[in-house]
Amino acid sequence: MTALSSALVARLRRNLLRHYDRHQRDLPWRRTSDPYAIWVSEVMLQQTRVETVRERWTQFLERFPDLAVLARAREQSVLKAWEGLGYYRRARSLHKAAKVVLAEHGGRLPDEVDALRALPGFGDYTAAAVGSIAFGRRAAVVDGNVIRVLTRLLDDDGDVTRAATKRRIQAAADRLLAPRRPGDWNQALMELGATVCTPRSPSCLLCPLQRDCAGRAAGRAEELPVKPARGPTPHHDIAAGLVWRGDRLLIARRPADGLLGGLWEFPGGKRRDGESLAEACVREVREETGLEVTSPEPFLSLDHAYTHFRITLHLFHCVSEHGTPRPLGCEAPRFVSVDELDRYPFPRANRRALDALQTAGAGGHPRA
Numbered sequence: 536m537t538a539l540s541s542a543l544v545a546r547l548r549r550n551l552l553r554h555y556d557r558h559q560r561d562l563p564w565r566r567t568s569d570p571y572a573i574w575v576s577e578v579m580l581q582q583t584r585v586e587t588v589r590e591r592w593t594q595f596l597e598r599f600p601d602l603a604v605l606a607r608a609r610e611q612s613v614l615k616a617w618e619g620l621g622y623y624r625r626a627r628s629l630h631k632a633a634k635v636v637l638a639e640h641g642g643r644l645p646d647e648v649d650a651l652r653a654l655p656g657f658g659d660y661t662a663a664a665v666g667s668i669a670f671g672r673r674a675a676v677v678d679g680n681v682i683r684v685l686t687r688l689l690d691d692d693g694d695v696t697r698a699a700t701k702r703r704i705q706a707a708a709d710r711l712l713a714p715r716r717p718g719d720w721n722q723a724l725m726e727l728g729a730t731v732c733t734p735r736s737p738s739c740l741l742c743p744l745q746r747d748c749a750g751r752a753a754g755r756a757e758e759l760p761v762k763p764a765r766g767p768t769p770h771h772d773i774a775a776g777l778v779w780r781g782d783r784l785l786i787a788r789r790p791a792d793g794l795l796g797g798l799w800e801f802p803g804g805k806r807r808d809g810e811s812l813a814e815a816c817v818r819e820v821r822e823e824t825g826l827e828v829t830s831p832e833p834f835l836s837l838d839h840a841y842t843h844f845r846i847t848l849h850l851f852h853c854v855s856e857h858g859t860p861r862p863l864g865c866e867a868p869r870f871v872s873v874d875e876l877d878r879y880p881f882p883r884a885n886r887r888a889l890d891a892l893q894t895a896g897a898g899g900h901p902r903a
């Protein structure tokens with residue numbers, strides 16, 4: 536692995552910042568100095584593509600223009616504004632942190648990295664990103680893009696999931712951080728990873744660091760970073776009910792502390808071995824809400840991928856004649872009209888089913 540001499544560090548800083556000054560993307564959050572707005576952008580940018588964030592960041596700030604408005608909003612409104620962005624834990628943490636900042640910091644984000652890190656949802660990455668970009672603190676960010684650039688630049692072939700490699704990368708990021716422009720440096724390094732030093736076919740000929748890149752010199756930039764091989768992605772069949780009572784549909788909220796917590800969905804769950812999808816649908820509705828449903832009829836099957844697994848969601852129209860839904864494996868189950876569904880935040884797979892339902896017309900009810 537390449538040692539970072541003072542001369543090399545100075546040259547790398549100079550070359551990358553010059554490149555950034557000339558070629559940086561025009562992104563709306565780069566035109567503000569409002570720490571709250573910068574924080575929202577950094578949270579959104581984790582796990583979401585820049586092009587998506589561009590539009591959604593503006594909409595989110597129109598809905599919650601400052602930290603106090605966000606802190607006082609209902610969680611459901613925040614989740615609704617986040618709908619479709621995925622990784623909803625980010626939205627819940629953003630909301631929680633806003634409440635803490637309002638209660639304990641007078642509504643202003645603290646400007647020290649350690650104080651930021653103490654807020655809900657602020658890991659090392661967010662604390663360093665907000666600290667450096669909004670407040671000029673000397674904190675180096677390490678995300679997937681930075682890991683890729685640095686392992687290639689330094690020709691580090693250690694497994695990046697191992698603690699020793701992580702420590703080496705963090706040490707290199709700390710050493711390289713440009714002390715007078717830490718926020719720009721961090722953004723420049725991340726942007727280089729996103730636009731030039733891409734996972735496949737890096738554009739080394741356009742790269743401002745090519746002269747000093749040890750991975751390129753060794754002819755193995757594309758093999759870095761080294762990660763352990765992943766096994767096959769698990770797949771689950773999920774059966775769920777579009778449970779009708781008259782022209783109203785049954786929905787329920789997912790428990791707050793799990794995957795997609797706080798979002799609404801049609802009751803359902805994993806099919807068990809030996810069970811038909813229709814049987815799984817009837818059983819899941821019963822286990823989650825205590826309701827007995829009859830005559831499940833297939834409506835739609837759709838595929839959806841999460842980070843660590845894939846699902847096929849199979850939806851069945853079915854009917855519940857009587858009984859009050861109970862929160863057995865869910866929260867706040869209720870019947871609502873099709874028009875009311877738009878007020879509730881749904882995970883993406885359920886939202887796609889809803890769109891299909893609304894497109895089907897007549898509420899999509901097979902007996903309407």
Ligand code: SF4
Binds near residue numbers: 732737742745749751
């Ligand atoms: Fe990445 Fe190529 Fe630049 Fe090295 S020269 S940092 S591999 S784009």
